Amino acid sequence: MRNPGSVSPEQPAEIGEHLPIRYVEIEIRVAEPTLMAEGIVLLRLPLPFALNHINTYLLDEGDGWTLIDCGVDCDAARQAWDAALASPLLGGRPVRRILVTHHHPDHIGLAGWLSRRFDAPMSITAGEHAVAGRYSDPTRDVVSERMAFWREHGLPGDLISWLLQRMPRYSKHVQPLPDNVAFVNLPEPVLLGKRSWRPIIGRGHSPEHLSLYDATTDILISGDQILP
Numbered sequence: 767m768r769n770p771g772s773v774s775p776e777q778p779a780e781i782g783e784h785l786p787i788r789y790v791e792i793e794i795r796v797a798e799p800t801l802m803a804e805g806i807v808l809l810r811l812p813l814p815f816a817l818n819h820i821n822t823y824l825l826d827e828g829d830g831w832t833l834i835d836c837g838v839d840c841d842a843a844r845q846a847w848d849a850a851l852a853s854p855l856l857g858g859r860p861v862r863r864i865l866v867t868h869h870h871p872d873h874i875g876l877a878g879w880l881s882r883r884f885d886a887p888m889s890i891t892a893g894e895h896a897v898a899g900r901y902s903d904p905t906r907d908v909v910s911e912r913m914a915f916w917r918e919h920g921l922p923g924d925l926i927s928w929l930l931q932r933m934p935r936y937s938k939h940v941q942p943l944p945d946n947v948a949f950v951n952l953p954e955p956v957l958l959g960k961r962s963w964r965p966i967i968g969r970g971h972s973p974e975h976l977s978l979y980d981a982t983t984d985i986l987i988s989g990d991q992i993l994p
C-alpha cells in the first residue's frame with residue numbers, strides 16, 4: 767500500500783501531477799495487526815516459502831471487516847488470523863467480505879476457510895477465479911497438462927523434471943474455494959471500508975490481477991502488481 771501522507775507547503779501538488787511517494791514509517795511485524803491509515807489495518811502473514819511473508823489488509827466496515835487477500839493455507843497463517851481477529855485493534859468483529867487480488871496461493875489460500883467460517887462472500891475478477899478453479903479442480907491433472915505444454919514448446923525433459931520438483935502443488939496450499947463468490951463488476955468503483963476504490967486490472971503477474979486505488983486519499987492497494 768502506498769500512502770504519500772500530506773504534501774509539504776513548499777511542494778504543492780498541481781492538478782495532473784503525481785504526488786511524491788512517501789513511505790509510512792511504521793514498524794510492521796508478522797502476525798501483528800497494524801493501523802496504516804484511517805480504517806485500514808495491515809496484517810502481515812507468515813509464508814512457508816523463500817518469500818517469507820505476505821501483506822493482507824482489513825478495511826473497517828463498522829460492524830465488521832473486509833479482508834483484502836488471505837494468506838496461504840498453513841497452520842501459522844491460521845493462528846495469525848485467529849489471534850488478529852480477537853485482538854483489541856480488530857475488536858473481535860466478524861469478517862463481512864473477502865476480496866482477493868489474484869489466484870496465487872498466498873492470496874487466495876485461506877479464502878475458503880475464512881469465507882465458510884464467517885459466511886462471507888469472496889470478491890474476485892472472473893479471470894482470476896477461472897484460473898483458481900482450474901488449478902483447484904480435482905478432476906484435472908494440471909501438472910500433466912503443463913508438462914505437455916512445455917514439451918510441445920521444446921523444453922528439454924531434464925529441465926521439465928527440474929522445474930516440476932520445485933513447483934509447489936496448488937491444492938496443497940489452497941483450501942477448497944468459496945462457493946459464495948461475487949465477481950468484481952468492472953470497471954465500476956468498488957465500495958469497501960467506506961471508500962470508493964477504482965479497480966485497476968494488471969496483466970503479467972497473473973491474468974486479471976485487481977489493484978484498488980482511492981483517489982480521495984491517494985492510497986493504492988496493489989497486491990502483487992507492484993513488488994519491492
Ligand SMILES: [Zn+2]
Pocket residue numbers: 868870971972990
Ligand atoms: Zn502473486
